[in-house]
Amino acid sequence: MKIVKWILIPVFLLAAWSLTAQTADEIIAKNIEAMGGREKLSSLNSVKMTGNLNVQGADVAVTLTKLNHVGIKVDIEVMGTYNYQMANAKEGWIYMPIQGMEQPRKMDEGEYENSFRQADLQGALFDYAAKGSTVKLEDKENVNRKPAYVLTVTEKTGQQMKYYIDENTNRVVKITSILKINGAETPIESGFDNYKQNKDGYWFAYTHITSQGNIEYDNVETNIPVDESLFTNK
Numbered sequence: 001m002k003i004v005k006w007i008l009i010p011v012f013l014l015a016a017w018s019l020t021a022q023t024a025d026e027i028i029a030k031n032i033e034a035m036g037g038r039e040k041l042s043s044l045n046s047v048k049m050t051g052n053l054n055v056q057g058a059d060v061a062v063t064l065t066k067l068n069h070v071g072i073k074v075d076i077e078v079m080g081t082y083n084y085q086m087a088n089a090k091e092g093w094i095y096m097p098i099q100g101m102e103q104p105r106k107m108d109e110g111e112y113e114n115s116f117r118q119a120d121l122q123g124a125l126f127d128y129a130a131k132g133s134t135v136k137l138e139d140k141e142n143v144n145r146k147p148a149y150v151l152t153v154t155e156k157t158g159q160q161m162k163y164y165i166d167e168n169t170n171r172v173v174k175i176t177s178i179l180k181i182n183g184a185e186t187p188i189e190s191g192f193d194n195y196k197q198n199k200d201g202y203w204f205a206y207t208h209i210t211s212q213g214n215i216e217y218d219n220v221e222t223n224i225p226v227d228e229s230l231f232t233n234k
Contacts, residue, residue, distance in 0.1 A: 024137040027149050027165060028125045034170035035203045044068065044121045044202060046226045051206075051217030062215055068121045071231025087115035088231040104233055110179040113159060114188065123172075124153050125163060132156030143173045143191075171195055171203075198222060 032038055045068045053060040055078075063075040073086035076098075083096045085107075092107035092115050107115065117124065128135055138150040141164065148164040155161075164174040176189045191209030198204060198220040208215040 022137075022149075024135045024151055027137065027151065027170075028128070028135070030170040031125060031165055031172065036197075036201065040201065041122050041126060043223070045223050047121060047204075048221040048224060048226070049204070049217045050219045051215050053210075053213050053215045055213055062217075064217075065226060065230060066119055066121060067226045067228065067231070069119055070228055072115060072119045073231055085115065086231050086233070087112055087119070088228075089116070091233075092116060093233040108182060110181045110186070113157070114177070114179050124155070124161065125151070128153065138162070140167070144193075146173075148173060169195070171205075 032041060035041055047064070047066045049062075049064040051062050053062050058078060061075075061077040064072075065075070066072045069089070071086065071088040073084060076083040076085075076096075078098055081098045083098050085094050085096075086092060087107065092112040093104045094107055094111070095101060095104035120126075124131070124133065125135070133156060134154045136152045136154070138152055140147050141150050142148065143164050143166070147167040149167060151163045151165065153161045153163060159177070159179075161175055161177040163172055164176075165171065166173045172192055174189065174191050176187065178185050178187050180186070189211070192205035192207070193209065194207040194216075195203055195205050200222045202220070202222050204217070204220050206217045206220070208217070
């Protein structure tokens with residue numbers, strides 16, 4: 001009888017594990033639901049986020065504007081200078097006089113891909129297969145001492161990114177990737193926190209954690225008119 005019990009226990013545990021194990025698609029479905037649901041996300045066409053970044057005691061005004069699959073622009077005002085980064089469906093540009101730049105320069109391929117990817121307002125996980133991407137579920141990791149699912153997204157270009165989704169909230173808390181910038185591989189990491197709904201009912205992370213510091217957004221406007229010329233270098 002003891003032998004029977006020891007045989008049944010592993011079988012029972014295996015059955016219980018199979019009931020609780022999740023697939024990448026199930027995790028993505030929960031993430032979409034946590035962000036308001038498929039129908040709500042599909043209706044998002046433009047976003048304008050305004051906030052501040054504190055760098056070495058200096059306040060940096062940041063405005064992030066996106067038009068779905070059309071363009072993205074980050075306006076940065078610091079120490080009396082106007083700086084920007086932007087990308088449209090063809091190219092991207094950087095102008096940072098605060099760093100001594102006298103004129104805008106065109107983004108290289110890695111910078112451009114990383115920038116324009118963010119013009120997909122539904123995100124890389126939403127209908128990923130239709131976009132030509134694949135997703136692999138990795139082992140869980142802790143992010144900010146909390147368990148997170150890890151999904152590796154491989155785009156049709158071969159570019160890979162890791163999405164870390166909080167196990168409890170089902171929202172993205174970190175994205176990592178390795179980009180080729182000026183021929184060198186550069187690790188990129190972004191964190192996301194303080195999720196809230198704006199007045200239109202869309203969910204956003206109001207805190208973006210970057211290598212330069214935390215950007216704290218205080219206002220998020222959605223589905224507002226955005227002129228496509230905003231994303232054209234003049």
